[in-house]
Amino acid sequence: xxxxxxxxxxxxxxxxxxxxxxxxxxxxxxxxxxxxxxxxxxxxxxxxxxxxxxxxxxxxxxxxxxxxxxxxxxxxxxxxxxxxxxxxxxxxxxxxxxxxxxxxxxxxxxxxxxxxxxxxxxxxxxxxxxxxxxxxxxxxxxxxxxxxxx
Amino acid sequence: xxxxxxxxxxxxxxxxxxxxxxxxxxxxxxxxxxxxxxxxxxxxxxxxxxxxxxxxxxxxxxxxxxxxxxxxxxxxxxxxxxxxxxxxxxxxxxxxxxxxxxxxxxxxxxxxxxxxxxxxxxxxxxxxxxxxxxxxxxxxxxxxxxxxxxxxxxxxxxxxxxxx
Numbered sequence: 001x002x003x004x005x006x007x008x009x010x011x012x013x014x015x016x017x018x019x020x021x022x023x024x025x026x027x028x029x030x031x032x033x034x035x036x037x038x039x040x041x042x043x044x045x046x047x048x049x050x051x052x053x054x055x056x057x058x059x060x061x062x063x064x065x066x067x068x069x070x071x072x073x074x075x076x077x078x079x080x081x082x083x084x085x086x087x088x089x090x091x092x093x094x095x096x097x098x099x100x101x102x103x104x105x106x107x108x109x110x111x112x113x114x115x116x117x118x119x120x121x122x123x124x125x126x127x128x129x130x131x132x133x134x135x136x137x138x139x140x141x142x143x144x145x146x147x148x149x150x
Numbered sequence: 151x152x153x154x155x156x157x158x159x160x161x162x163x164x165x166x167x168x169x170x171x172x173x174x175x176x177x178x179x180x181x182x183x184x185x186x187x188x189x190x191x192x193x194x195x196x197x198x199x200x201x202x203x204x205x206x207x208x209x210x211x212x213x214x215x216x217x218x219x220x221x222x223x224x225x226x227x228x229x230x231x232x233x234x235x236x237x238x239x240x241x242x243x244x245x246x247x248x249x250x251x252x253x254x255x256x257x258x259x260x261x262x263x264x265x266x267x268x269x270x271x272x273x274x275x276x277x278x279x280x281x282x283x284x285x286x287x288x289x290x291x292x293x294x295x296x297x298x299x300x301x302x303x304x305x306x307x308x309x310x311x312x313x314x
Contacts, residue, residue: 071258071298116287117303125298132300 001114007079009036009044014078015130017054017066018123024063047081068123075126076119085115165219166227166261168268171203171212178226179214186251198249202231209234211272215252215261228252230265232283234276239306245273245281250292257291266299284308 003011013030031041045064048054053068068077079085095101121129171179176199184190202212210233218224230250236243247269252261273281282304285293 072294074294112287116293119287119290120293120297122294122298125294128298128300 003079004083005036006040006044006047006082009034009041010048010078010082011075011126013041013045013048013064014053014066014068014073014123015126017064018068018070019127021066024057024061024065026063029063044082048078051081053078066123070124070127071122073123074119075121075123076115079118085111085118165217166259166264167216168213168264169216170207171199171214171229173199173203175214175226175229179229182226182229182251182253186254198231202233206233209276211269213265213268213272215265217256217261227256228261228265230269232269232273232281234273234278242280243278245269245276245278247281247283250283250295262295263299266295 012034016025016030016033027038027041027045031038045054045056049056049064053066053073054064055067056062056064076085095104176195179199180190180192180195183195199212202210212231213229214226215228216224217227228251230247232245232247232249234243235241235246250262250265252265270281281301283296283301285296287293
């Protein structure tokens with residue numbers, strides 16, 4: 001499964017901000033770490049702000065703070081702000097054949113599991129996973145390095 | 151964290167003791183489960199106590215978290231039950247947690263953490279290095295809790311079928 005760039009950016013931003021409770025980070029600081037443009041990140045932060053997950057702090061040294069509950073905000077809560085993650089509804093009009101219907105059933109099972117997984121990981125749990133990897137307690141599986149630059 | 155909340159957390163953490171269940175705890179276990187699930191099942195819990203609170207205690211663990219400083223104040227804040235199972239579904243021996251509950255007004259006070267850590271220690275002492283559980287996908291709180299304890303998806307997929 002892949003998440004859209006905006007969803008990934010929003011999750012990364014939430015992780016950065018939640019790790020700094022009571023202080024704030026600018027869009028430029030977050031963007032620099034993940035190699036993304038401030039322009040795109042600002043749009044992402046705006047959406048998160050409307051959802052009540054971050055709040056902007058104005059003035060010198062201003063930026064964003066995480067305003068959600070890290071122990072209750074899940075990756076699904078964030079990703080759903082940017083993309084549709086629901087299963088395809090049963091619709092006889094789209095299931096022209098029994099093969100269509102059977103394939104939709106299987107694909108929906110995959111979607112359900114993916115959604116359940118994203119909905120079970122909070123920002124606080126993700127921070128623990130990140131810290132375990134950073135501390136070398138979890139092997140990092142090699143994979144193709146993808147740029148988030150937009 | 152606000153001072154009041156910090157004080158409450160520190161007090162709760164200090165006051166929570168995890169120990170093996172006793173017969174006198176079962177009415178409180180039944181009461182807690184009834185409040186949480188809205189289903190009273192006294193016969194089930196009495197049977198669970200007979201099987202997991204009295205027999206094969208080297209591999210079966212029915213633990214309760216108790217709060218309160220004085221004898222009069224003491225009450226069950228939560229419980230966890232598990233056992234070492236071997237060779238089911240081809241698995242080598244591992245610890246299975248099949249019940250966990252915490253008083254709703256005591257959640258986020260580390261009662262669940264204390265229970266989870268205690269049963270983890272018991273499983274380790276029993277010689278297993280892996281523990282498992284099963285949670286309904288839409289059962290949000292237990293799912294978030296077990297995930298926060300570091301549990302990840304395992305190598306099994308649960309399958310089922312409606313019997314016609």
